[in-house]
Amino acid sequence: MTTPAGRHDDLERSLRELLDKQAIREVCLIYARATERRDAEALATVFHDDAIYEHFQAPPARANGSAREFADKMVAEMRAAPIKVKGLMIPSTLVELEGDVAFAESLGLSLNPMEINGEQVTYLRTLRYLDRFERRDGEWRIAHRIVLHGGYERFEAAAPSPFVEHFAPGGRVSPTPTTCSTRCGNGCVPRPYPPPVSDRGRSTPTADVGGPHVVPVRRHLEEARRRVLPGIL
Template sequence: ELRILLDKQACHETLTRYCRALDWLDEEALKTVFTADADIDYGFFQGRGDAFIPVVMDIERSFLRRWHLTANAIIQVTSDTAEGESYGLAAAVAEREGRMVTDVFGGRYLDRFARRAGRWWITKRVYVLDWQRSFESDAAAEAMPGLVWSNGFSPTHALYRKL
């Protein structure tokens, strides 16, 4: 039973690496999430994991800031494979027609994991979008002095740490 708990935790960390890789625009970290031959279906993209990575990174680079979270993950481990479902929440800020706009997405990830060479990877993912909202960002929030905003986050940013 301890092995199952450790495997579930490793799958959770794979989900967390996905979010962090997108938030920091860390393409190398994203390559540790999906197998090259993973079966990926996001609706707008259907294909292999290695082809998905540059597509999703281009989308994320189009935003000034981005924030991803997975929660309520349930993972069932069977030996070296696992099935999982988790909820995803993502927010991104972009400038559109001179205005700051925030897009928020809520959905779920239906994942299959596999342990390969001692590490858990996503080998199949279907993303289901449950809802989406866009709204103009509050100008007062953009001007709060002293806060560190995540504009420009990347692996070369001074706050980035390789974890």
């Protein structure tokens, strides 16, 4: 029979886990918000100062002592990309806690209006974020993030995108977007998406990270750290 003290301990442990998972979830949401707004100050709060970042379109990178400088570089690369604005949603995050370390897998949905060869097109992508979080000085941040590419679809715009006009008037990101609609159903024509950069020979993390549980994410991240760290220290 569980004693009142035991029930209290169980409740406290469960509450602590919920609070930790919510803190981690909020970090993922801040990343999405900072990416949409190209906000380096907010983006810097997501990563530890020695964080590793692997994106399927680029070689692995490391913060090297300053999350803010790392975030500034990421935002500069975003501004130089052909994407006029990026709508990024994180609808789900699965978290496994291990003391001051956590492993998370998040689904991302990315809406990317852009101009290619003078043509206005919109890409709808699915992404997966595999994260190693670490709690340092009581704060959860990302120590290692891997971004994997999932499915994608390309659409020709039937009309100027209100998403771009309201979210980024004149091609500049607004801090207070008012509209995120792409007016689906107005005759957009789906076309095959060109192969991602990773399919054309550049570095990309690959592994089986599927399944109903987050354990493969931990294994994949541990293998990635052993592979990546020697090359970027």
